[in-house]
Structures are given as C-alpha cells and as structure tokens.
Amino acid sequence: MVTSSAPGKVYLFGEHAVVYGEPAVPCAIERRVHVTATEIDEGLRIHANDLQLDGFTVEYSGDGESHPDVDVAESLVEAGMGYVNEAVAQARDAADAPDAGFEISVEGDIPLGAGLGSSAALVVAAIDAATRELGVELPASGIADRAYQVEHEVQDGQASRADTFCSAMGGAVRVEGDDCRRLDGIDTLPFVIGYDGGAGDTGALVAGVRDLREEYDFAADTVATIGDIVREGEAVLGTGDYERLGELMDFNHGLLSALGVSSRSLDSMVWAARDADAHGAKLTGAGGGGCIVALDETDDALTALKYTPGCEDVFRAELDTDGVRQE
Numbered sequence: 001m002v003t004s005s006a007p008g009k010v011y012l013f014g015e016h017a018v019v020y021g022e023p024a025v026p027c028a029i030e031r032r033v034h035v036t037a038t039e040i041d042e043g044l045r046i047h048a049n050d051l052q053l054d055g056f057t058v059e060y061s062g063d064g065e066s067h068p069d070v071d072v073a074e075s076l077v078e079a080g081m082g083y084v085n086e087a088v089a090q091a092r093d094a095a096d097a098p099d100a101g102f103e104i105s106v107e108g109d110i111p112l113g114a115g116l117g118s119s120a121a122l123v124v125a126a127i128d129a130a131t132r133e134l135g136v137e138l139p140a141s142g143i144a145d146r147a148y149q150v151e152h153e154v155q156d157g158q159a160s161r162a163d164t165f166c167s168a169m170g171g172a173v174r175v176e177g178d179d180c181r182r183l184d185g186i187d188t189l190p191f192v193i194g195y196d197g198g199a200g201d202t203g204a205l206v207a208g209v210r211d212l213r214e215e216y217d218f219a220a221d222t223v224a225t226i227g228d229i230v231r232e233g234e235a236v237l238g239t240g241d242y243e244r245l246g247e248l249m250d251f252n253h254g255l256l257s258a259l260g261v262s263s264r265s266l267d268s269m270v271w272a273a274r275d276a277d278a279h280g281a282k283l284t285g286a287g288g289g290g291c292i293v294a295l296d297e298t299d300d301a302l303t304a305l306k307y308t309p310g311c312e313d314v315f316r317a318e319l320d321t322d323g324v325r326q327e
C-alpha cells in the first residue's frame with residue numbers, strides 16, 4: 001500500500017491564454033489530494049468520498065460497465081472515473097504490468113471544479129502512488145508528462161500542461177506550450193483565496209474563448225495581450241514588488257472578464273479584495289464560478305471576503321514548494 005499526495009494551484013497569470021501557446025505562471029498551494037494505491041488480484045476499485053451529492057459518497061468499479069448506484073450527475077461520475085482509470089492505465093504502462101489490479105482511495109482538501117486544479121492533483125498523486133506500488137519510481141517530470149496525457153484525454157483534447165506540471169513540481173512554474181520550467185527563488189507569496197461554493201465547466205469555458213477568438217480579431221488580440229501581461233509579470237516576480245504584481249493581476253482579470261469567463265460572484269469577490277486594499281485580485285483557473293486569488297499580506301482582504309455575499313469560504317494559501325511526494 002502506497003500513499004502519495006500532490007498540491008493544487010492558483011494562476012498568478014495566464015490561464016486560458018496558455019491553451020493557445022501563450023505563457024502562464026501557476027503556483028502550487030498547500031492544499032492537496034491524497035491517493036492510496038493497493039495492488040489487488042485484478043480490476044479496479046475506487047473509493048472517492050469527496051465526490052458527494054446529497055450525502056451519498058461514490059464507490060465504483062472502474063472496469064466494466066457498472067456505474068455507481070447513487071444519484072450523482074452522470075458527467076461527474078464519468079469524469080471521476082476517467083481521471084482515475086487513465087491514471088492507472090499510465091501506471092500499468094510505466095511498470096509494464098498491463099494486468100495489475102488496484103484498489104484506489106482518494107481524499108483531498110481542494111474544492112472540486114473551482115479553479116484550484118483538483119483534477120491535476122488527483123491524477124499526479126494517483127500515477128505516483130500506483131507506479132510506486134508496482135515498484136517503479138518515476139521522476140516528477142515523468143509523472144507530469146503522463147498526467148498531462150490523462151488530462152488531455154479526459155478533457156477532450158482541451159488541456160495545457162500548466163496544471164499537471166505545477167502539481168508535479170510544486171512552487172511557481174512557467175509553462176509555454178511544451179516548454180515547462182520551475183521558477184527559482186520564489187518561496188512565498190501572500191495568497192488569499194475566496195471561494196463562491198460553485199464550479200465552472202472547464203470544457204465549455206475553454207470552448208467559449210476559442211469561439212470568441214475565431215470570431216473576433218480583437219478577442220485573439222486580448223488572448224495575446226494576456227501573454228504580454230505574463231511576460232511583464234514574470235520579470236516582476238523575482239523582485240517581490242507586490243504592488244506591480246497586483247496591478248498586473250487586476251489587468252489580467254479584466255481581460256479574462258472581457259473573454260466572458262468571469263461571473264457575478266467572482267467579480268464581487270475580486271472587488272471586495274480590491275476595496276480592502278489587496279495589491280490585486282483575479283479569478284483563477286477556468287472561471288465561470290469557483291475561486292479568486294488576491295495578493296495581500298495583511299488580514300484585510302481575508303476579513304472583507306468573509307463578509308462578502310456570495311463568498312462561501314475564504315482562506316490563506318501558502319505557496320507549496322513541494323510537488324508530488326510519497327506520504
């Protein structure tokens with residue numbers, strides 16, 4: 001039996017534009033998904049107690065046609081099964097053990113579908129735990145690569161390497177197409193996260209941006225401008241100039257909003273943080289609902305968000321310099 005964990009992330013800059021080859025800077029945060037893998041004779045049995053609806057938890061067999069006997073949206077179940085099935089397939093491939101059976105248990109403290117990269121953390125931790133259980137130790141970069149294949153597959157070809165690379169490596173990273181690297185010397189950033197309790201449909205949101213980009217040259221320019229913000233931002237990152245970083249985050253949020261991926265609750269959390277004198281604030285991840293990230297080393301944005309209608313949870317998220325690890 002092996003347990004591995006991997007962190008979620010926030011985007012300092014660059015989500016959505018990264019899908020079109022612009023750079024992005026995601027940062028791992030100290031919120032993790034833990035996956036325990038135990039080799040069994042055959043098949044795949046999954047325990048996912050976080051996949052809850054109306055008090056039901058989901059347990060299912062990943063093989064065959066059987067679906068869990070609970071009242072959960074089919075799409076949720078399919079996605080959940082897809083991530084674990086494909087992660088296990090990657091582990092079997094890496095260990096050259098095509099028939100290995102697994103019992104997999106998943107638990108985490110990353111809200112699902114909220115822009116904090118729970119799917120990437122799940123896939124990265126699952127590949128690490130399952131390969132180790134089979135006696136194979138992959139380097140973090142190898143896990144990142146395989147985890148990307150899984151997200152790409154499950155999300156119908158609409159995934160960048162950003163979430164999976166960040167979760168596998170930890171820290172602040174820079175991703176531009178296939179070029180992925182860790183940014184050295186960034187140990188701390190004062191992230192405050194506001195969560196509206198909702199979720200966005202990543203596939204639909206990415207498709208919406210793609211359509212706008214195809215329809216309007218100025219939407220394509222907007223995506224390219226996000227790339228300019230990222231290039232400016234990465235130059236500022238090492239200096240610790242939070243004032244300028246925040247200004248660039250604000251600009252990035254405005255452009256994401258123009259691309260149609262913000263929402264009323266995300267906007268009101270962003271404004272609550274700004275009104276409380278955060279250096280800057282923006283949505284993180286696919287958008288549509290879920291989380292915003294603000295930069296503030298005082299408790300002011302934290303307190304303001306606590307009293308913001310539509311904000312269900314607010315917490316500080318330390319930058320996690322550790323990526324995937326065995327527990």
Ligand SMILES: Nc1ncnc2c1ncn2[C@@H]1O[C@H](COP(=O)(O)OP(=O)(O)OP(=O)(O)O)[C@@H](O)[C@H]1O
Binds near residue numbers: 083113114117286287
């Ligand atoms: N702890 C968990 N247990 C079971 N399934 C999980 C868990 N965490 C994530 N998942 C799977 O990942 C899906 C969420 O992935 P999705 O990409 O939609 O959102 P996200 O990764 O949280 O946010 P984003 O990709 O915008 O950063 C869930 O619906 C579920 O299938």
Ligand SMILES: C[C@@](O)(CCO)CC(=O)[O-]
Binds near residue numbers: 117158163285
């Ligand atoms: C919206 C997006 O840029 C980030 C989702 O966390 C999609 C991706 O990069 O795969």
Ligand SMILES: [Mg+2]
Binds near residue numbers: 118119120163202
């Ligand atoms: Mg995801």
